Amino acid sequence: DMKVTQMPRYLIKRMGENVLLECGQDMSHETMYWYRQDPGLGLQLIYISYDVDSNSEGDIPKGYRVSRKKREHFSLILDSAKTNQTSVYFCASRRQGANTGQLYFGEGSKLTVL
Amino acid sequence: GEQVEQLPSILRVQEGSSASINCTYENSASNYFPWYKQEPGENPKLIIDIRSNMERKQTQGLIVLLDKKAKRFSLHITDTQPGDSAMYFCAAKRANYNVLYFGSGTKLTVEP
Numbered sequence: 001d002m003k004v005t006q007m008p009r010y011l012i013k014r015m016g017e018n019v020l021l022e023c024g025q026d027m028s029h030e031t032m033y034w035y036r037q038d039p040g041l042g043l044q045l046i047y048i049s050y051d052v053d054s055n056s057e058g059d060i061p062k063g064y065r066v067s068r069k070k071r072e073h074f075s076l077i078l079d080s081a082k083t084n085q086t087s088v089y090f091c092a093s094r095r096q097g098a099n100t101g102q103l104y105f106g107e108g109s110k111l112t113v114l
Numbered sequence: 115g116e117q118v119e120q121l122p123s124i125l126r127v128q129e130g131s132s133a134s135i136n137c138t139y140e141n142s143a144s145n146y147f148p149w150y151k152q153e154p155g156e157n158p159k160l161i162i163d164i165r166s167n168m169e170r171k172q173t174q175g176l177i178v179l180l181d182k183k184a185k186r187f188s189l190h191i192t193d194t195q196p197g198d199s200a201m202y203f204c205a206a207k208r209a210n211y212n213v214l215y216f217g218s219g220t221k222l223t224v225e226p
Contacts, residue, residue, distance in 0.1 A: 031212050040123065042203060042218040043158070050212065058213070059115070090157060094212065102148065103214055105157035 002027050006091050006106035014114050019078035021109045023091030030096035032074040033058075033103065034066060036087040043090065049074055050096070081113045116141045118206050120217025128225055133191040135220045137204035140185065144206040147180060147187045148214070152201040162189070194224045 004025045013019055025032065030051045035043040035058075045058030047066040055066050063085060067075045074093075078085055088110050092103040117140045127133045137147075148163035164171045164178045164187065171178045177190040191198055204217040 035216075040218060042120070043216040045213060045215075048212060096212075102160050102163070103158075105159070107157050 002104060004091055004093055004104050004106035006089075006109045008109060009107060010110050012112045012114065013081050015083055016080050017113075019081045019085075019111060019113075021076040021078075021089055021091075021111070023074045023076070023106055024072055025074075025091075025093040025104070026072065027093060027095065027104065028071060029093035029104070030071065031094045032068065033092040033094075034064070034074070034076045035090045035092065036060070037090060037108075038087050046076065046089075078111075081111075083113050085111065086113045087111060115213070116144055116206050116208065116215040118204060118215050118217040120204050120220060122220060123218065124221050124223075126223045126225060127194050129195060130193055133194050133198070133222055133224070135189045135202055135204065135222075136186065137188065137206075137217050138184075138186045139206040139215075141206070141208060142182075142185065143208045144185075145209045146207040147178070148205050148207075149176075149178065149189050150203045150205065150216075152203065152219075154200075158201075158203060191222075194222075196224050196226060198222060199224045 007022045032049045034046040049055045049068045065077045088108045091106040120137045145166035150158035151161045152158040162176045180187045202220045205214045
């Protein structure tokens, strides 16, 4: 079953606290992504990972870092969360070299930073 | 990178009519253009896509047109139903690159 799973789905944190968002996929996809979605801005790429320990910044990496120690698992970390990081975060995966660019998205993680 | 502009941001249509969403891109190297539908509280899901070797693609009430010269592509939903109400995102991808660049989305409401 092709699935991208995100945990937690909902999270409330105070400003300055650390946040860990986790993502797993069961398709052995090499490439994984973290996007954030804000009204009127669509989906903005935070980080992309090409495989284990092979990560690159996306368009808005500031304030975030990632970790990929296993192909099926990709984490997004916010060290000292800020209120403007309140958003819905989507993880996605894609098979390397696929003839299409289809991304498989997780269900999203809604983060509120107070 | 790539910049994808999507219009309109809000679209309201009557049930049974057609709905059209337009996107433009900047990078002539982009060769793959998917459309995603996102229902409230859910994740985006691919509904149709088109590659640069095609000008038109149709599936199940959806039509995608691609004008490479104008760097423009569009989604047309024929005979809209209330179930078509959702956010729609266009995207563009360059050959040999792993990044999908998304438009800002269109909120489609189909009114009975």
